[in-house]
Amino acid sequence: MKHWLQSSVASVTGTAEPVYGKAAIHSVIDRVSNQNPYTELSSKDLEWELPSSSHVETQTFYLIADSGHICFVQVIQSNIGSWSSTAQFVCRVFHPNHPEHSAWSSTNLEQAHISDDKKSFTADRISLVLSSDEKKYTLGASVSRSTIVDIVFERDAPSFKIGKDGTTLFGTDIEKPWGSMKHFFWPRVKVSGTIIVNGIAIDIGGIGMYIHAIQGMKPHHLASSWNFVSFHGPTISAVMMEFTTPPSYGxxxxxxxxxxRNNDIVACTVNNVAKHVETVRDDETGWKEPTTVELSWRGVDARSGTIGVEAHMNANLKTKIARLDILAEIPPILKNIVHGLSGTKPFIYKFANTAKISLKIGQEVMEEEGVLYNEATFIS
Structure with a gap:
């Protein structure tokens, strides 16, 4: 009861949590121990969950356009302390050789509405609609003059989650968790459409990835840092999502x-490493910005669970898209809560570079060059 009360107070006020230790986190990795972690998404997994408790729910699309543009579009729905629900749309466009094509917008949304089947989102001047066969999203957004979006995302490989529900639970009693973190993936999608950036129409047809995430507790209570990887080559795509909890959860x-590979799932992996091999101190933020990363995936094939699968990548992060102050972009209700917390200064470093992945499936080894988009997030 004491731990539950402490967590409940921290959840509402945004204060730092007590130190519960590793016993209070039940990771999705531990929950699939000695199992093939691959599970295809169900129809219900595509629904907006909209928990009544504190949460941040996002549907995010990462785009690698044939034109060389790197794009990111995201719909955010959040509810903190059960006080108020807010919605926001974020769009980023970057091209290393065309700064006039680079832009970002972050817009609070009015009249947000979830469809009766909970699979489509609409608000004033924006819609994100899932097709009846549940294989395609259509996004139209004119909420910002700087980025007007008209895009179709079509699933180009099987979806996946880790284990039966893709969820890490927080709490001293796994049957009565007080928080959670959940991820669902479309690891490779075909992209078509345009983004009008400051009056310039850009064809952003290419490939990408879709992720539905639900943080069922305050973000700064859940994680102190994140690493995210989205790699796409002609035939291979790879994703990695890592978060590290604050000391309160060990x-x-x-x-x-x-x-x-070749539009099919090779493996879902939980034995992965994201290492910042070389870093440079950012004097303005105090964080150690990665300049070289080493990434590795290890697991078994998704279909039989009997064939070993490994992938490796070493990448020089010479092209940085942005360094973002998270507090400048999150919904106001989140900003007000996080802003006053001692030791919380969240920044995201975003990179896009060419890289080569080495993939081994059983005894078969192959290499492929593609575009690596990755993020390093520091919170506390």
Missing amino acids: STAVNIGGIV
């Missing part, structure tokens, strides 16, 4: 991933 790292 500074525990949870790293999940997946690999696609």
